[in-house]
Amino acid sequence: MALLQTENLSFRYPGAEKAALQGVSLSIEAGSFTVVCGPSGCGKTTLLRLFKPELAPAGEQTGRILFAGEPAASARPGAIGFVQQNPDSQIVTDKVWHELAFGLENLGLPVETIRRRVGETASFFGIQGWFRQKTDELSGGQKQLLNLAAVLMMQPRLLILDEPTSQLDPIAAADFIAALQKINRELGLTVLLAEHRLEEVFPIADRVAVLQEGRLLLHEPPRAVAPKLLSISPDHPMLHALPSAVRVWRHLAAGGACPLTVREGRRFLEERYAGVALPPPPVEAPPAGACALDVKNVWFRYEKESPDVLRGLSLRVTRGEMLCLLGGNGAGKTTALQIMAGLDRPVRGKVLLHGRELKTYRGGALYRHNLALLPQNPQTVFVKDTLRADLNEMLAAMETPPAERAGRMEQMAKELGIAHLLAAHPYDLSGGEQQKAALAKVLLSDPTVLLLDEPTKGIDAFAKRGLSELLRALTRRGMTVVAVTHDVEFAAEAADRCAFLFDGEILSVEPPRNFFAENNFYTTAANRMARGLWKTAVTCEQVAACCRAAEERL
């Protein structure tokens, strides 16, 4: 039975030329797990919000939305649960237990009922440990789990989630997806999830709906998605966003059942190419050149009494290279970056930029044509009402002559593909657009060393590819880039060298192929599939290339 059904649903925002949704007919089975994906701006969020009457955007809507056979607007409050993207802004109250109770308080249920349901929900999600804590003190993953639990308190029949893991680190994201799977499997709750990080959710979904420019491109079981996409267009952009196993499979055009998980992918490769040895790839020489940024034995802690965050961190970044700093949560990555950016002073040790100690740069000289930091949350970069004003401010601060400013801005906007966004309010841009706009602002300071904090957080596969190409172009021009990231796939593709940070110090610095070949757990999905055969194949393309070479030998 279909729990949720749309019939020829179209929607247009007031004043928009193009419709956000066009003729979407979708049927969600009760108890199913459906993943909605598609490039940014494809109408995912609009579609999901239309399903939740309280959050439905204003605009011109045609077609019908039926929930359990009735118009969705007549559903009881709480029958459709909705979890949004940002873990922080969804939390209403100051205590975890109060947040859980909030929805039921609104429904006016008696205190004893609330107490019971709060207890039940908290133990189902393993919240007891931080039940009495302040919501402000939680980690991002805990916050999002709390949002999920608070929505489930209302006993919904349908759970809608709009990119809930985009602001989380991979481990928290995996935990969150596991919780979703548990809810779907154990409670039979219908889940509708919009997501751009498909590696984990793709295999567990019953159905995958792909949206493109407001139209429903396909709505199929996951295994059928790649073949369908290939039949629509052999180079469909959506193919790049699929899990690594699928991407390797499609590179080979091998036919047969499409593998979805690392396990399936590994079996797929081993069945075909077992025992085929390939000559090792040419050794990637570490980049040569002068040292741009030299971190020497840096120790740091936030408070006098608190434990050390960095313990003798040393790192030499060569001029013109792109270095990715990888590591788990709390390893001190962001702290290390803040110190490299001169925002925090090391307790011991020093940081040299182009051979000069950071603290000897005075009166803003450090940030003028020298060093720039793009923070984790691109929103913190903007302070004006339009992107143009923000970029202008940066040019003024860099003392660019007024006559040259317009040209400079034009050029930068063109290069980053944001020329059409200059008049928009920075907060109205999508995640990927915000990232690019923020980068544009930072790049206007013309830095020689660019520091990036989690540049791939919250952006989709297409934006990620664009970013990695852009960074490569910048390093070719001689800019040095240091990025702190959780994203091993991104590091494998974009970096010249990767460094592994653990417990406040650097454990290894190597070119990505050697780096990931030596790691067992901390490596890309493609490498995990292929490492039994070819240890140094790290990206999907490299694995596919190895496969092709192996075909020739067979």
Place this chain on the structure above:
Amino acid sequence: MKQDLLALFALILLAAVLISGTEVQSVDEYYRTHADEIPPQSETVTLSIRCDSVLRHYDQLDPALRSPEFVPPDGVILPPTRYLLRPGDTVFDILQRAVRQNGIQMEFQGAEKSPFGSVYVQGIHWLYEFSCGPLSGWVYRVDGAFPHYGCSRYTLQNGQTIEWIYTCELGQDVGAEWIGGQPS
């Protein structure tokens, strides 16, 4: 922060004490000044202190003061007594000399602190302003008239009679027509 505030407060107190001078006298020193010998022919004035009105308003009196020790049954705290008048003596000078010679408690506010620019007598013989109702306090009369200025600005002449009277009704009960808010 808290400590700093405390230190500041202590400092201000110390400064206040130092600025206002520190003349310390023992009790005996203060009260020992015996009555002056009054040579014949010298100029004198007569001073008396009374609180009859309190007896009529006994119900309003502060309970702690309801004792003959503080309010004499006849209302007389100091019967009319002659005092030597030195040139320039004010009403206040004579009062102070009288209470010191008779060991009568008295509290006053110095002229520099008073808004009237004159010494203000707050209490005599433990009877204070407001001790007997909200309109009570000390007033003085010279030769039957209530002067319109403070007691330390009234310079006396030979033979004048000063009466310090406790009023419970802003002067009306003791015959003052109107005392413009300054009972002394």
Place this chain on the structure above:
Amino acid sequence: MKAFAGLHPAVTMTYFVLLLTVCMFLPHPVLQGQALVCGALTCALLCRRGAARDVGFYLPLFLLVAVTNPLFSHNGVTPLFFLNGNPVTLEALLYGLSLAAMVVGVLLWCKAYNEVMTSDKFLYLFGAVTPKLSLVLSMALRFLPAYRRQARRVSRAQKAMGLYAGSSMVCRVKNRLRVLAAMVTWSLENAMETAASMKARGYGSGKRRTHFSLFRFRPADGAFFAALLLLAAAPLAAAAAGALNFTYYPRLSQLQTTPAAWVAYAAYGLFLLLPAMWEAKEALVWRCCKRKI
């Protein structure tokens, strides 16, 4: 002080309100002395670590207040010496001591109040009166730290881009203003999402909201409540009956030794020791439990 802090907020609140009322409106030397000593004891139990540092504050404060009074008040039948023609009397000195005991006592108990009545307890009590306001307060408590953190992030982000990185006063003020402007937008944006999240969870659905809390009124709370009412009633009744009158000026009145007064002293003493006794009781119960195992 886990046991006392674990009591129902209504009970602890009543306790502190009654205590502070007696402290401030019954200036009797015996009661004040008791309040001071027990306040110090309770504070020491509540915050063991800071106790030593606090002595450095409260002791000088006590002496200061005690000394200040006789310098400015000269009433009293027992002059000790004369300062600039005004008597410094024994009564004024004792009155100063009593004032100091009151001030320091009230401060100590306020400190204990702060330690025990955390914001959520206060919110809970408030919420019983007006649920809307308590929700607003709870949201504010959630929002403020988030705001502060974001403001710091924005200002650091701006600094690391070289905007107004100068150290002059003008630069700093300018930077503050820019951050503030950005924060207004951020707050609005954030508020929109929070509002969506509230609506999505049935806020404003027209039903009367329940006021949920984790606090329960247990039998132990009832016992404590009864005890505190009973014990506080004694000094209040005695005071109302005039059995606790005490004056300093002009002559110290006799300390009452009537049976009524004795009952009042004893009851008030017990009242003040309630938190400490409650703690001791819990500790005892705990020890007994351990032994049985």
